[in-house]
Amino acid sequence: MGRWEPDARDRLVRAALDLFDEQGYENTAVAQIAERAGLTKSTYFRHFRDKREVLFGGQDELVELLVAGIAGTPESAGPLAAVEGALVAIAVTFTEERRANGPRRLAVIAANDELRERDAMKMAGFSSVMQEALRRRGVPELDAAVAVELGVVALRVAYGRWLEAGGDFAEVARRALDEVRIVAAALEGAE
Amino acid sequence: MGRWEPDARDRLVRAALDLFDEQGYENTAVAQIAERAGLTKSTYFRHFRDKREVLFGGQDELVELLVAGIAGTPESAGPLAAVEGALVAIAVTFTEERRANGPRRLAVIAANDELRERDAMKMAGFSSVMQEALRRRGVPELDAAVAVELGVVALRVAYGRWLEAGGDFAEVARRALDEVRIVAAALEGAE
DNA sequence: TCAAGTGATGGGACTTGGTCTCATCAACCG
DNA sequence: CGGTTGATGAGACCAAGTCCCATCACTTGA
Numbered sequence: 135m136g137r138w139e140p141d142a143r144d145r146l147v148r149a150a151l152d153l154f155d156e157q158g159y160e161n162t163a164v165a166q167i168a169e170r171a172g173l174t175k176s177t178y179f180r181h182f183r184d185k186r187e188v189l190f191g192g193q194d195e196l197v198e199l200l201v202a203g204i205a206g207t208p209e210s211a212g213p214l215a216a217v218e219g220a221l222v223a224i225a226v227t228f229t230e231e232r233r234a235n236g237p238r239r240l241a242v243i244a245a246n247d248e249l250r251e252r253d254a255m256k257m258a259g260f261s262s263v264m265q266e267a268l269r270r271r272g273v274p275e276l277d278a279a280v281a282v283e284l285g286v287v288a289l290r291v292a293y294g295r296w297l298e299a300g301g302d303f304a305e306v307a308r309r310a311l312d313e314v315r316i317v318a319a320a321l322e323g324a325e
Numbered sequence: 326m327g328r329w330e331p332d333a334r335d336r337l338v339r340a341a342l343d344l345f346d347e348q349g350y351e352n353t354a355v356a357q358i359a360e361r362a363g364l365t366k367s368t369y370f371r372h373f374r375d376k377r378e379v380l381f382g383g384q385d386e387l388v389e390l391l392v393a394g395i396a397g398t399p400e401s402a403g404p405l406a407a408v409e410g411a412l413v414a415i416a417v418t419f420t421e422e423r424r425a426n427g428p429r430r431l432a433v434i435a436a437n438d439e440l441r442e443r444d445a446m447k448m449a450g451f452s453s454v455m456q457e458a459l460r461r462r463g464v465p466e467l468d469a470a471v472a473v474e475l476g477v478v479a480l481r482v483a484y485g486r487w488l489e490a491g492g493d494f495a496e497v498a499r500r501a502l503d504e505v506r507i508v509a510a511a512l513e514g515a516e
Numbered sequence: 517t518c519a520a521g522t523g524a525t526g527g528g529a530c531t532t533g534g535t536c537t538c539a540t541c542a543a544c545c546g
Numbered sequence: 547c548g549g550t551t552g553a554t555g556a557g558a559c560c561a562a563g564t565c566c567c568a569t570c571a572c573t574t575g576a
Binding site: 366373 | 531533534535536
Protein backbone atom coordinates (compact mmCIF):
# COMPACT_ATOMS: atom_id res chain seq x y z
CA MET A 135 0.00 0.00 0.00
CA GLY A 136 2.00 2.91 -1.23
CA ARG A 137 1.33 6.22 0.46
CA TRP A 138 2.51 9.76 -0.15
CA GLU A 139 0.64 12.43 1.69
CA PRO A 140 -1.98 10.43 3.56
CA ASP A 141 -5.70 11.20 3.88
CA ALA A 142 -6.20 12.29 0.30
CA ARG A 143 -9.90 11.67 0.66
CA ASP A 144 -10.22 13.81 3.78
CA ARG A 145 -8.25 16.59 2.17
CA LEU A 146 -10.62 16.54 -0.80
CA VAL A 147 -13.65 16.74 1.46
CA ARG A 148 -12.26 19.67 3.39
CA ALA A 149 -11.16 21.52 0.26
CA ALA A 150 -14.59 21.01 -1.32
CA LEU A 151 -16.51 22.21 1.72
CA ASP A 152 -14.30 25.28 2.00
CA LEU A 153 -14.62 26.18 -1.67
CA PHE A 154 -18.36 25.57 -1.82
CA ASP A 155 -18.69 27.76 1.23
CA GLU A 156 -16.50 30.55 -0.16
CA GLN A 157 -17.72 30.78 -3.74
CA GLY A 158 -20.70 28.47 -4.08
CA TYR A 159 -21.07 24.95 -5.43
CA GLU A 160 -21.73 25.96 -9.02
CA ASN A 161 -18.80 28.32 -9.24
CA THR A 162 -16.39 25.66 -8.10
CA ALA A 163 -14.79 23.24 -10.57
CA VAL A 164 -13.70 19.77 -9.61
CA ALA A 165 -10.21 20.60 -10.85
CA GLN A 166 -10.12 23.46 -8.39
CA ILE A 167 -11.08 21.23 -5.46
CA ALA A 168 -8.38 18.79 -6.45
CA GLU A 169 -5.84 21.55 -6.80
CA ARG A 170 -6.51 22.93 -3.34
CA ALA A 171 -6.13 19.42 -1.95
CA GLY A 172 -2.80 19.11 -3.76
CA LEU A 173 -4.19 16.51 -6.19
CA THR A 174 -5.60 16.33 -9.70
CA LYS A 175 -9.00 15.82 -11.28
CA SER A 176 -8.16 12.19 -12.06
CA THR A 177 -7.51 11.44 -8.43
CA TYR A 178 -10.67 13.22 -7.36
CA PHE A 179 -12.79 10.91 -9.49
CA ARG A 180 -11.01 7.90 -8.07
CA HIS A 181 -12.27 8.85 -4.63
CA PHE A 182 -15.75 10.14 -5.51
CA ARG A 183 -17.92 9.05 -8.35
CA ASP A 184 -19.07 12.61 -9.13
CA LYS A 185 -18.86 16.21 -7.99
CA ARG A 186 -21.75 15.89 -5.55
CA GLU A 187 -20.64 12.82 -3.74
CA VAL A 188 -17.86 14.59 -1.86
CA LEU A 189 -20.57 15.98 0.41
CA PHE A 190 -22.25 12.63 1.07
CA GLY A 191 -19.51 10.34 2.30
CA GLY A 192 -20.08 7.57 4.79
CA GLN A 193 -23.48 6.57 3.50
CA ASP A 194 -22.57 2.89 3.24
CA GLU A 195 -21.69 2.83 6.89
CA LEU A 196 -25.05 4.39 7.78
CA VAL A 197 -26.91 1.82 5.72
CA GLU A 198 -25.14 -1.03 7.45
CA LEU A 199 -25.88 0.42 10.87
CA LEU A 200 -29.55 0.95 10.05
CA VAL A 201 -29.96 -2.63 8.92
CA ALA A 202 -28.02 -3.95 11.89
CA GLY A 203 -30.15 -1.85 14.21
CA ILE A 204 -33.30 -3.42 12.84
CA ALA A 205 -31.87 -6.91 12.86
CA GLY A 206 -30.71 -6.42 16.44
CA THR A 207 -34.19 -5.64 17.74
CA PRO A 208 -36.05 -8.63 19.20
CA GLU A 209 -38.47 -10.24 16.76
CA SER A 210 -41.24 -9.85 19.31
CA ALA A 211 -41.07 -6.06 19.03
CA GLY A 212 -43.22 -4.21 16.52
CA PRO A 213 -41.95 -2.51 13.37
CA LEU A 214 -41.79 0.92 14.98
CA ALA A 215 -39.59 -0.45 17.75
CA ALA A 216 -37.31 -1.92 15.12
CA VAL A 217 -37.10 1.44 13.39
CA GLU A 218 -36.22 2.99 16.73
CA GLY A 219 -33.45 0.43 16.98
CA ALA A 220 -32.16 1.58 13.61
CA LEU A 221 -32.12 5.25 14.62
CA VAL A 222 -30.32 4.45 17.85
CA ALA A 223 -27.81 2.34 15.96
CA ILE A 224 -26.60 5.22 13.80
CA ALA A 225 -26.02 7.44 16.82
CA VAL A 226 -22.34 6.40 16.91
CA THR A 227 -21.76 8.32 13.66
CA PHE A 228 -23.06 11.59 15.09
CA THR A 229 -19.75 12.85 16.41
CA GLU A 230 -18.80 16.31 17.59
CA GLU A 231 -16.74 16.88 14.47
CA ARG A 232 -19.74 16.07 12.33
CA ARG A 233 -21.84 18.45 14.37
CA ALA A 234 -19.31 21.22 13.84
CA ASN A 235 -19.45 20.94 10.06
CA GLY A 236 -23.15 20.09 9.90
CA PRO A 237 -24.64 23.58 9.46
CA ARG A 238 -22.13 24.59 6.81
CA ARG A 239 -22.80 21.38 4.90
CA LEU A 240 -26.58 21.84 5.20
CA ALA A 241 -26.35 25.40 3.93
CA VAL A 242 -24.38 24.34 0.88
CA ILE A 243 -26.84 21.56 0.08
CA ALA A 244 -29.90 23.72 0.59
CA ALA A 245 -28.57 26.31 -1.84
CA ASN A 246 -28.32 23.97 -4.81
CA ASP A 247 -30.80 21.80 -6.67
CA GLU A 248 -28.34 19.11 -7.72
CA LEU A 249 -27.30 18.64 -4.13
CA ARG A 250 -30.84 18.57 -2.84
CA GLU A 251 -31.55 15.85 -5.36
CA ARG A 252 -28.67 13.77 -4.12
CA ASP A 253 -29.87 14.35 -0.57
CA ALA A 254 -33.40 13.24 -1.37
CA MET A 255 -31.95 10.19 -3.07
CA LYS A 256 -29.88 9.27 -0.04
CA MET A 257 -32.92 9.57 2.20
CA ALA A 258 -34.95 7.43 -0.17
CA GLY A 259 -32.14 4.90 -0.06
CA PHE A 260 -32.32 4.76 3.72
CA SER A 261 -36.07 4.24 3.54
CA SER A 262 -35.77 1.49 1.04
CA VAL A 263 -33.11 -0.42 2.98
CA MET A 264 -35.06 -0.21 6.19
CA GLN A 265 -38.23 -1.38 4.49
CA GLU A 266 -36.42 -4.39 3.09
CA ALA A 267 -34.99 -5.18 6.50
CA LEU A 268 -38.46 -5.04 8.02
CA ARG A 269 -39.94 -7.24 5.33
CA ARG A 270 -37.25 -9.82 5.98
CA ARG A 271 -38.65 -10.06 9.50
CA GLY A 272 -42.10 -10.80 8.11
CA VAL A 273 -43.57 -7.31 8.43
CA PRO A 274 -46.22 -6.73 5.74
CA GLU A 275 -45.21 -4.29 3.02
CA LEU A 276 -47.58 -1.49 3.90
CA ASP A 277 -46.79 -1.73 7.61
CA ALA A 278 -43.10 -1.54 6.81
CA ALA A 279 -43.57 1.50 4.60
CA VAL A 280 -45.59 3.38 7.21
CA ALA A 281 -43.22 2.54 10.06
CA VAL A 282 -40.17 3.56 8.07
CA GLU A 283 -41.63 6.84 6.85
CA LEU A 284 -42.57 7.76 10.40
CA GLY A 285 -39.03 6.90 11.37
CA VAL A 286 -37.64 9.16 8.67
CA VAL A 287 -39.75 12.05 9.90
CA ALA A 288 -38.37 11.46 13.38
CA LEU A 289 -34.85 11.24 11.99
CA ARG A 290 -35.16 14.63 10.30
CA VAL A 291 -36.52 16.24 13.44
CA ALA A 292 -33.85 14.64 15.59
CA TYR A 293 -31.06 15.70 13.27
CA GLY A 294 -32.18 19.30 13.35
CA ARG A 295 -32.40 19.37 17.12
CA TRP A 296 -29.07 17.62 17.54
CA LEU A 297 -27.36 20.15 15.30
CA GLU A 298 -28.80 22.96 17.40
CA ALA A 299 -28.46 21.62 20.90
CA GLY A 300 -26.08 18.68 20.70
CA GLY A 301 -26.28 15.91 23.26
CA ASP A 302 -26.61 12.18 22.80
CA PHE A 303 -28.18 11.55 19.42
CA ALA A 304 -29.72 8.26 20.50
CA GLU A 305 -31.65 10.05 23.21
CA VAL A 306 -32.74 12.86 20.90
CA ALA A 307 -33.91 10.35 18.29
CA ARG A 308 -35.89 8.31 20.81
CA ARG A 309 -37.70 11.40 22.01
CA ALA A 310 -38.45 12.52 18.45
CA LEU A 311 -39.87 9.13 17.54
CA ASP A 312 -42.05 9.16 20.65
CA GLU A 313 -43.47 12.50 19.59
CA VAL A 314 -44.12 11.18 16.12
CA ARG A 315 -45.94 8.19 17.64
CA ILE A 316 -48.17 10.48 19.63
CA VAL A 317 -48.91 12.72 16.66
CA ALA A 318 -49.71 9.73 14.46
CA ALA A 319 -52.15 8.42 17.04
CA ALA A 320 -53.78 11.83 17.46
CA LEU A 321 -54.22 12.22 13.71
CA GLU A 322 -56.64 9.34 13.77
CA GLY A 323 -58.70 10.91 16.52
CA ALA A 324 -58.87 14.20 14.65
CA GLU A 325 -60.78 12.77 11.72
CA MET B 326 -47.12 33.19 -31.95
CA GLY B 327 -45.34 31.62 -34.90
CA ARG B 328 -45.63 27.90 -35.35
CA TRP B 329 -44.00 25.43 -37.73
CA GLU B 330 -44.56 21.79 -36.97
CA PRO B 331 -46.64 21.98 -33.81
CA ASP B 332 -46.18 20.02 -30.58
CA ALA B 333 -42.42 20.19 -30.52
CA ARG B 334 -42.47 19.41 -26.82
CA ASP B 335 -44.63 16.33 -27.22
CA ARG B 336 -42.47 15.08 -30.04
CA LEU B 337 -39.41 15.41 -27.85
CA VAL B 338 -41.06 13.48 -25.03
CA ARG B 339 -42.09 10.66 -27.32
CA ALA B 340 -38.69 10.49 -29.02
CA ALA B 341 -36.93 10.40 -25.66
CA LEU B 342 -39.14 7.67 -24.24
CA ASP B 343 -38.69 5.57 -27.36
CA LEU B 344 -34.92 5.96 -27.42
CA PHE B 345 -34.47 5.36 -23.70
CA ASP B 346 -36.57 2.26 -24.10
CA GLU B 347 -34.66 1.00 -27.13
CA GLN B 348 -31.07 1.66 -26.11
CA GLY B 349 -31.11 2.86 -22.53
CA TYR B 350 -30.97 6.31 -20.99
CA GLU B 351 -27.18 6.49 -20.74
CA ASN B 352 -26.58 5.41 -24.32
CA THR B 353 -28.83 8.14 -25.65
CA ALA B 354 -27.50 11.62 -26.33
CA VAL B 355 -29.68 14.69 -26.16
CA ALA B 356 -28.70 15.52 -29.73
CA GLN B 357 -30.09 12.15 -30.78
CA ILE B 358 -33.43 12.79 -29.09
CA ALA B 359 -33.67 16.14 -30.78
CA GLU B 360 -32.77 14.66 -34.14
CA ARG B 361 -35.48 12.00 -33.93
CA ALA B 362 -37.97 14.71 -33.07
CA GLY B 363 -36.83 16.70 -36.11
CA LEU B 364 -35.22 19.38 -33.96
CA THR B 365 -31.82 20.34 -32.60
CA LYS B 366 -30.05 20.27 -29.25
CA SER B 367 -30.63 24.00 -28.80
CA THR B 368 -34.35 23.57 -29.10
CA TYR B 369 -34.34 20.63 -26.75
CA PHE B 370 -32.82 22.75 -24.00
CA ARG B 371 -35.36 25.46 -24.60
CA HIS B 372 -38.12 23.01 -23.71
CA PHE B 373 -36.41 21.07 -20.89
CA ARG B 374 -33.82 22.33 -18.48
CA ASP B 375 -31.78 19.13 -18.64
CA LYS B 376 -31.68 15.63 -20.07
CA ARG B 377 -33.71 14.11 -17.23
CA GLU B 378 -36.55 16.56 -17.19
CA VAL B 379 -38.08 15.21 -20.38
CA LEU B 380 -39.42 12.32 -18.29
CA PHE B 381 -40.87 14.50 -15.57
CA GLY B 382 -43.13 16.96 -17.28
CA GLY B 383 -46.29 18.37 -15.76
CA GLN B 384 -44.96 18.62 -12.25
CA ASP B 385 -46.02 22.23 -11.83
CA GLU B 386 -49.59 21.29 -12.60
CA LEU B 387 -49.49 18.53 -9.99
CA VAL B 388 -48.14 20.90 -7.36
CA GLU B 389 -50.91 23.38 -8.03
CA LEU B 390 -53.54 20.67 -7.80
CA LEU B 391 -52.14 19.31 -4.55
CA VAL B 392 -52.17 22.74 -2.94
CA ALA B 393 -55.65 23.47 -4.27
CA GLY B 394 -56.84 20.12 -2.97
CA ILE B 395 -55.66 20.98 0.51
CA ALA B 396 -56.99 24.51 0.38
CA GLY B 397 -60.33 23.21 -0.84
CA THR B 398 -60.85 20.93 2.17
CA PRO B 399 -62.93 22.46 4.99
CA GLU B 400 -60.85 23.95 7.78
CA SER B 401 -62.73 21.84 10.27
CA ALA B 402 -61.29 18.65 8.81
CA GLY B 403 -58.08 17.18 10.16
CA PRO B 404 -54.74 17.20 8.33
CA LEU B 405 -55.17 13.68 6.99
CA ALA B 406 -58.48 14.62 5.46
CA ALA B 407 -56.79 17.58 3.80
CA VAL B 408 -54.12 15.28 2.40
CA GLU B 409 -56.85 13.03 1.08
CA GLY B 410 -58.28 16.09 -0.63
CA ALA B 411 -54.92 16.67 -2.29
CA LEU B 412 -54.70 13.10 -3.57
CA VAL B 413 -58.21 13.26 -4.94
CA ALA B 414 -57.45 16.59 -6.60
CA ILE B 415 -54.64 15.19 -8.74
CA ALA B 416 -56.83 12.37 -10.03
CA VAL B 417 -57.72 14.43 -13.11
CA THR B 418 -54.14 14.07 -14.36
CA PHE B 419 -54.25 10.28 -14.27
CA THR B 420 -55.50 9.77 -17.79
CA GLU B 421 -55.61 6.62 -19.87
CA GLU B 422 -52.77 7.87 -22.03
CA ARG B 423 -50.63 8.35 -18.95
CA ARG B 424 -51.50 4.89 -17.78
CA ALA B 425 -50.44 3.43 -21.12
CA ASN B 426 -46.97 4.96 -20.93
CA GLY B 427 -46.61 4.57 -17.18
CA PRO B 428 -44.90 1.17 -16.99
CA ARG B 429 -42.41 2.01 -19.72
CA ARG B 430 -41.57 5.28 -18.01
CA LEU B 431 -41.22 3.58 -14.63
CA ALA B 432 -38.90 0.95 -16.06
CA VAL B 433 -36.65 3.58 -17.59
CA ILE B 434 -36.48 5.53 -14.35
CA ALA B 435 -35.84 2.48 -12.20
CA ALA B 436 -32.89 1.45 -14.37
CA ASN B 437 -30.92 4.64 -13.85
CA ASP B 438 -29.55 6.41 -10.77
CA GLU B 439 -29.76 9.92 -12.17
CA LEU B 440 -33.42 9.43 -12.95
CA ARG B 441 -34.18 7.90 -9.58
CA GLU B 442 -32.59 10.94 -8.02
CA ARG B 443 -34.83 13.24 -9.98
CA ASP B 444 -37.80 11.11 -9.02
CA ALA B 445 -36.93 11.23 -5.32
CA MET B 446 -36.52 14.98 -5.64
CA LYS B 447 -39.94 15.41 -7.23
CA MET B 448 -41.54 13.38 -4.46
CA ALA B 449 -39.74 15.44 -1.84
CA GLY B 450 -41.03 18.51 -3.61
CA PHE B 451 -44.60 17.28 -3.35
CA SER B 452 -44.11 16.58 0.36
CA SER B 453 -42.70 19.98 1.01
CA VAL B 454 -45.47 21.83 -0.81
CA MET B 455 -48.17 19.89 0.97
CA GLN B 456 -46.54 20.51 4.33
CA GLU B 457 -46.43 24.22 3.66
CA ALA B 458 -50.07 24.19 2.64
CA LEU B 459 -50.99 22.43 5.86
CA ARG B 460 -48.97 24.82 7.98
CA ARG B 461 -50.77 27.73 6.38
CA ARG B 462 -53.97 26.24 7.82
CA GLY B 463 -52.44 26.30 11.29
CA VAL B 464 -51.42 22.64 11.46
CA PRO B 465 -48.34 22.21 13.69
CA GLU B 466 -45.15 21.33 11.87
CA LEU B 467 -44.77 17.79 13.13
CA ASP B 468 -48.43 16.97 12.51
CA ALA B 469 -48.10 18.27 8.99
CA ALA B 470 -44.98 16.20 8.34
CA VAL B 471 -46.57 13.00 9.61
CA ALA B 472 -49.82 13.49 7.72
CA VAL B 473 -48.03 14.29 4.49
CA GLU B 474 -45.63 11.35 4.68
CA LEU B 475 -48.54 8.99 5.29
CA GLY B 476 -50.20 10.56 2.29
CA VAL B 477 -47.13 9.96 0.17
CA VAL B 478 -47.07 6.29 1.17
CA ALA B 479 -50.70 6.05 0.12
CA LEU B 480 -49.93 7.86 -3.12
CA ARG B 481 -47.22 5.36 -4.03
CA VAL B 482 -49.45 2.42 -3.27
CA ALA B 483 -52.34 3.92 -5.19
CA TYR B 484 -50.19 4.70 -8.21
CA GLY B 485 -48.95 1.14 -8.40
CA ARG B 486 -52.44 -0.29 -8.18
CA TRP B 487 -53.84 2.16 -10.68
CA LEU B 488 -51.15 1.26 -13.19
CA GLU B 489 -52.02 -2.39 -12.79
CA ALA B 490 -55.77 -2.33 -12.60
CA GLY B 491 -56.82 1.09 -13.82
CA GLY B 492 -60.10 2.57 -12.65
CA ASP B 493 -60.83 5.92 -11.06
CA PHE B 494 -57.65 7.15 -9.42
CA ALA B 495 -59.53 9.19 -6.80
CA GLU B 496 -61.23 6.04 -5.58
CA VAL B 497 -58.02 4.02 -5.55
CA ALA B 498 -56.24 6.76 -3.62
CA ARG B 499 -59.00 7.05 -1.04
CA ARG B 500 -58.90 3.32 -0.38
CA ALA B 501 -55.11 3.32 -0.11
CA LEU B 502 -55.18 6.17 2.38
CA ASP B 503 -57.77 4.36 4.44
CA GLU B 504 -55.52 1.32 4.61
CA VAL B 505 -52.60 3.50 5.64
CA ARG B 506 -54.75 5.02 8.38
CA ILE B 507 -55.57 1.58 9.72
CA VAL B 508 -51.98 0.42 9.59
CA ALA B 509 -50.77 3.56 11.35
CA ALA B 510 -53.27 3.05 14.13
CA ALA B 511 -52.37 -0.63 14.47
CA LEU B 512 -48.66 0.17 14.68
CA GLU B 513 -49.33 1.91 17.95
CA GLY B 514 -51.09 -1.09 19.39
CA ALA B 515 -48.27 -3.40 18.37
CA GLU B 516 -45.69 -1.77 20.63
C1' DT C 517 21.43 -4.26 -2.41
C1' DC C 518 18.70 -4.38 -6.22
C1' DA C 519 15.01 -5.84 -9.35
C1' DA C 520 10.31 -6.82 -9.87
C1' DG C 521 5.73 -5.89 -8.37
C1' DT C 522 1.85 -3.07 -6.48
C1' DG C 523 -1.10 0.67 -5.67
C1' DA C 524 -1.97 5.44 -5.86
C1' DT C 525 -1.28 9.34 -8.64
C1' DG C 526 -0.52 12.52 -12.89
C1' DG C 527 -1.65 13.79 -17.48
C1' DG C 528 -4.07 14.29 -21.42
C1' DA C 529 -7.40 12.90 -25.04
C1' DC C 530 -12.16 12.40 -25.66
C1' DT C 531 -17.44 12.44 -25.22
C1' DT C 532 -21.38 14.71 -23.70
C1' DG C 533 -24.40 17.75 -20.85
C1' DG C 534 -25.47 22.37 -20.61
C1' DT C 535 -24.88 27.64 -21.62
C1' DC C 536 -24.62 31.46 -24.53
C1' DT C 537 -24.83 34.34 -28.56
C1' DC C 538 -26.10 35.42 -33.06
C1' DA C 539 -28.38 34.49 -37.37
C1' DT C 540 -32.59 32.80 -39.63
C1' DC C 541 -37.23 32.06 -40.80
C1' DA C 542 -42.26 31.65 -40.50
C1' DA C 543 -46.30 33.92 -39.10
C1' DC C 544 -48.81 38.10 -37.75
C1' DC C 545 -49.90 43.12 -37.93
C1' DG C 546 -50.62 47.55 -39.73
C1' DC D 547 -45.27 45.30 -48.29
C1' DG D 548 -42.08 46.27 -44.40
C1' DG D 549 -41.48 45.63 -39.41
C1' DT D 550 -42.11 42.86 -35.31
C1' DT D 551 -42.32 38.69 -32.67
C1' DG D 552 -41.35 34.07 -31.28
C1' DA D 553 -39.47 29.71 -32.19
C1' DT D 554 -35.67 27.56 -34.20
C1' DG D 555 -30.74 26.53 -36.15
C1' DA D 556 -25.80 26.82 -35.83
C1' DG D 557 -21.75 26.81 -33.56
C1' DA D 558 -18.41 28.29 -29.98
C1' DC D 559 -17.42 27.30 -25.42
C1' DC D 560 -16.92 25.34 -20.56
C1' DA D 561 -17.08 21.78 -17.18
C1' DA D 562 -18.38 16.94 -15.74
C1' DG D 563 -17.08 12.48 -16.27
C1' DT D 564 -14.52 8.39 -18.71
C1' DC D 565 -10.40 6.09 -20.37
C1' DC D 566 -5.85 4.86 -21.09
C1' DC D 567 -1.17 4.98 -20.20
C1' DA D 568 2.91 6.75 -17.91
C1' DT D 569 5.06 7.58 -13.49
C1' DC D 570 6.46 7.44 -8.89
C1' DA D 571 6.67 5.79 -3.93
C1' DC D 572 6.89 2.01 -1.41
C1' DT D 573 7.16 -3.07 -0.55
C1' DT D 574 8.82 -7.65 -1.18
C1' DG D 575 11.90 -11.29 -2.23
C1' DA D 576 16.22 -13.13 -3.80
